[in-house]
Amino acid sequence: MADVDVCVVGAGFAGLTAALRLVQAGRTVAVLEARDRVGGRTFTDSLGNGSYIDRGGAWVGPTQDRIHALMDEFGVPSYKQFNEGANLVVLDGKPHRYKGTVPLKLGPWVTANMGIAFLNLERLCRSIPVNEPWNAPNAAEHDATTLATWLKGNVYSKPAHDLLETGVAGCYTSAASEVSLLFVLFQMASGGGPRFVLGVENGSQDARPVGGMGAIYRPIADYLGERIHLNQPVRSITQDADGATVRAESTTVRASRVIVAVPIAIASHILFDPQLPVDRAMLHQRMPGGSIMKVAAIYDEPFWRADGLTGLSASPGTAAPVTIDACTASGKPGILCVIVEGPNCRRLGRMTESDRRQAILSDLAIRFGPKAANPVDYHEQDWTLERYSGGGMLSHAPTGVLTEFGPALRAPCGRIHWAGTESSPVMCGWVDGAVRSGERAAHEVIDLAYA
Numbered sequence: 017m018a019d020v021d022v023c024v025v026g027a028g029f030a031g032l033t034a035a036l037r038l039v040q041a042g043r044t045v046a047v048l049e050a051r052d053r054v055g056g057r058t059f060t061d062s063l064g065n066g067s068y069i070d071r072g073g074a075w076v077g078p079t080q081d082r083i084h085a086l087m088d089e090f091g092v093p094s095y096k097q098f099n100e101g102a103n104l105v106v107l108d109g110k111p112h113r114y115k116g117t118v119p120l121k122l123g124p125w126v127t128a129n130m131g132i133a134f135l136n137l138e139r140l141c142r143s144i145p146v147n148e149p150w151n152a153p154n155a156a157e158h159d160a161t162t163l164a165t166w167l168k169g170n171v172y173s174k175p176a177h178d179l180l181e182t183g184v185a186g187c188y189t190s191a192a193s194e195v196s197l198l199f200v201l202f203q204m205a206s207g208g209g210p211r212f213v214l215g216v217e218n219g220s221q222d223a224r225p226v227g228g229m230g231a232i233y234r235p236i237a238d239y240l241g242e243r244i245h246l247n248q249p250v251r252s253i254t255q256d257a258d259g260a261t262v263r264a265e266s267t268t269v270r271a272s273r274v275i276v277a278v279p280i281a282i283a284s285h286i287l288f289d290p291q292l293p294v295d296r297a298m299l300h301q302r303m304p305g306g307s308i309m310k311v312a313a314i315y316d317e318p319f320w321r322a323d324g325l326t327g328l329s330a331s332p333g334t335a336a337p338v339t340i341d342a343c344t345a346s347g348k349p350g351i352l353c354v355i356v357e358g359p360n361c362r363r364l365g366r367m368t369e370s371d372r373r374q375a376i377l378s379d380l381a382i383r384f385g386p387k388a389a390n391p392v393d394y395h396e397q398d399w400t401l402e403r404y405s406g407g408g409m410l411s412h413a414p415t416g417v418l419t420e421f422g423p424a425l426r427a428p429c430g431r432i433h434w435a436g437t438e439s440s441p442v443m444c445g446w447v448d449g450a451v452r453s454g455e456r457a458a459h460e461v462i463d464l465a466y467a
């Protein structure tokens with residue numbers, strides 16, 4: 017049995033960063049990771065020709081300073097997201113070109129509706145104290161309201177409603193009826209507001225690390241070396257007066273402290289002994305993951321660029337609701353990323369692989385022309401099926417959860433400390449939030465030694 021100062025459960029960005037900071041502070045650490053790889057909800061996969069795709073988290077924004085600090089520390093540069101030309105929005109089967117975050121040329125009624133709803137969302141986000149959203153003005157009212165109810169009461173034009181629903185509910189990879197308005201406001205506020213969340217330039221899709229997210233997590237894993245134990249799903253954590261015993265598939269670790277950095281949606285798969293306090297245990301039952309499929313359609317060239325298009329497009333309700341240019345820094349090959357979320361993702365997941373591919377490529381061809389129907393390569397990643405993610409992109413709070421159980425998100429339970437992007441008051445749901453949570457949990461443990 018390994019005997020260390022701290023056992024970290026999960027080697028996504030939260031767990032890796034926690035372990036990194038602890039080792040740098042001179043602590044002995046063991047990291048137990050369920051999968052046969054590190055990275056968790058990020059996964060940079062080689063295409064075998066020097067190119068790669070990011071199957072999970074990919075983009076970074078300029079205000080995400082903790083992931084940028086980590087990139088600087090490991091010498092990973094970034095490159096700007098391609099954003100020259102027009103975006104496309106498809107309504108009633110007709111593509112419209114637009115620039116910026118919100119399409120503003122869809123007729124005065126649609127435009128006014130979109131604009132006012134967006135401003136209202138921004139105003140509400142500004143009222144949220146991100147460290148304690150459960151104490152926001154009108155927190156109880158917002159937490160008793162679903163995003164669907166809010167959209168219905170605030171957006172009267174159908175195209176505006178459908179677009180906002182695709183954009184906003186899409187962030188939670190769920191139907192708008194599944195998510196609490198308070199959680200939406202908190203999560204958007206944690207990123208600086210809806211313009212950041214939905215934006216490309218200066219927004220959350222501003223840039224990408226050269227080499228993908230793997231260019232960051234691989235050197236951290238190399239630094240941690242044999243401290244990381246792969247293929248070790250943790251089954252139980254037992255606390256006693258002197259320490260904690262963490263039992264995984266074929267490894268047992270004894271530690272003074274444990275940092276649990278798994279998605280909250282699947283934290284209850286671990287048996288905690290003694291049982292966790294009620295608020296924390298209930299939180300584990302009440303924050304489900306969403307559904308998201310990321311598809312990479314690969315072409316010899318990014319042909320949409322020559323057609324004056326950014327590659328960013330939205331077409332609510334289709335098999336390809338959102339697309340974005342996902343080329344590497346070299347711009348070749350052309351990689352068009354399709355993002356399918358929530359009920360749409362589950363619907364596609366029930367189709368056969370060939371029917372799904374056909375449906376997605378047909379929709380791309382309607383939007384980008386016949387070239388889009390014939391990619392040279394094609395990859396799908398359905399995070400709904402990932403046992404050790406419990407869905408993606410993030411675990412969300414349905415109604416009533418944040419106000420009742422929110423304070424348990426970060427509160428340590430005896431020797432157990434909590435990390436993971438869902439526990440971060442800043443950039444909750446992003447890789448940057450994961451990094452922040454890992455650093456916060458590591459500091460909790462380090463500070464204890466001097467308390």
Ligand SMILES: Cc1cc2nc3c(=O)[nH]c(=O)nc-3n(C[C@H](O)[C@H](O)[C@H](O)COP(=O)(O)OP(=O)(O)OC[C@H]3O[C@@H](n4cnc5c(N)ncnc54)[C@H](O)[C@@H]3O)c2cc1C
Binds near residue numbers: 054249309
């Ligand atoms: C399709 C998709 C697109 C996204 N796009 C972006 C983006 O562009 N930019 C961005 O910033 N964010 C994005 N995100 C979100 C981002 O990827 C996550 O916020 C971040 O990776 C979460 O990191 P984490 O360490 O908190 O959790 P995870 O990455 O989920 O790490 C948890 C780790 O715990 C392991 N684990 C689970 N259970 C156990 C167990 N019982 N025992 C041991 N180990 C266990 C898992 O295998 C995993 O490695 C996206 C996510 C998805 C899925």
